[in-house]
Amino acid sequence: MTGLSRSFGKQTVDEQERERRIRRVFEAVAARYDLMNDLMSLGIHRLWKRKLVRLAAPRSGQTIIDLAGGTGDVAALMAAPDRHVIVCDPSLPMMEVGRARGHAHVQWLEGTGEQMPLPSASVDTLTIAFGIRNVTRVEDALVEVLRVLKPGGRFLCLEFSTPHAPVRPFYNLFSFTIIPRLGAWIANAPEAYNYLVESIRRFPDQRAFKALIEQAGFADVSYCNLSFGIACIHIGRRPGPA
Numbered sequence: 001m002t003g004l005s006r007s008f009g010k011q012t013v014d015e016q017e018r019e020r021r022i023r024r025v026f027e028a029v030a031a032r033y034d035l036m037n038d039l040m041s042l043g044i045h046r047l048w049k050r051k052l053v054r055l056a057a058p059r060s061g062q063t064i065i066d067l068a069g070g071t072g073d074v075a076a077l078m079a080a081p082d083r084h085v086i087v088c089d090p091s092l093p094m095m096e097v098g099r100a101r102g103h104a105h106v107q108w109l110e111g112t113g114e115q116m117p118l119p120s121a122s123v124d125t126l127t128i129a130f131g132i133r134n135v136t137r138v139e140d141a142l143v144e145v146l147r148v149l150k151p152g153g154r155f156l157c158l159e160f161s162t163p164h165a166p167v168r169p170f171y172n173l174f175s176f177t178i179i180p181r182l183g184a185w186i187a188n189a190p191e192a193y194n195y196l197v198e199s200i201r202r203f204p205d206q207r208a209f210k211a212l213i214e215q216a217g218f219a220d221v222s223y224c225n226l227s228f229g230i231a232c233i234h235i236g237r238r239p240g241p242a
């Protein structure tokens with residue numbers, strides 16, 4: 001079904017350690033996560049998420065997964081009584097914060113990008129916002145997304161990306177100096193925010209990530225830059241009739 005094969009083997013010790021570290025990061029920041037997002041992005045992450053939801057165009061009767069959905073803010077924008085909107089995330093503390101907010105018509109499911117407890121071909125649309133770079137095996141996660149999508153189902157991924165050259169120096173200054181300090185003052189978790197900045201820096205740029213999605217077997221892959229390429233939305237479709 002797909003170009004990339006899943007590396008089914010056991011995780012290496014490094015991968016296990018990375019996964020544990022990521023879990024600790026989100027445990028540490030869960031309570032202050034949304035406040036930090038507002039401060040770090042000056043509220044712009046909300047506009048990016050609204051754009052993601054407009055492109056996802058959720059409809060009546062659909063099953064929609066927000067993978068790595070954390071505290072559920074993207075899911076809440078898509079939720080309505082006539083559809084199933086489910087946050088799928090490995091971090092119980094992040095989902096607890098979201099549950100406590102009482103988002104209406106949002107369901108919560110523990111799972112990772114590499115392994116979602118969902119039947120094959122059961123999902124109409126899968127969104128992921130600022131989550132894919134936390135996944136240890138991105139290729140495996142893309143194959144897993146294809147598995148759960150119905151033929152014709154769509155994948156939409158909002159992620160930080162590589163900004164256009166003229167804005168890069170300002171962006172680097174902001175992300176390498178101000179964000180870790182905000183992380184230390186507001187969330188009392190400087191390490192966590194060093195990790196977040198580092199994971200953004202290491203993530204493939206727009207074109208390289210598009211190529212990865214295509215290699216996994218998605219069709220009609222495209223992307224649109226947001227705020228000079230600071231963030232980007234990639235879209236792909238599971239081949240087959242909708």
Ligand SMILES: C[S@@+](CC[C@H](N)C(=O)[O-])C[C@H]1O[C@@H](n2cnc3c(N)ncnc32)[C@H](O)[C@@H]1O
Nearest residue numbers: 026068069070091094112113129130131134135
């Ligand atoms: C930066 S937060 C994004 C939360 C939310 N989507 C947002 O945009 O505000 C990243 C989320 O990815 C989750 N995560 C970490 N490892 C993951 C994995 N392997 N698969 C799926 N989600 C993962 C974390 O628990 C966390 O909730």
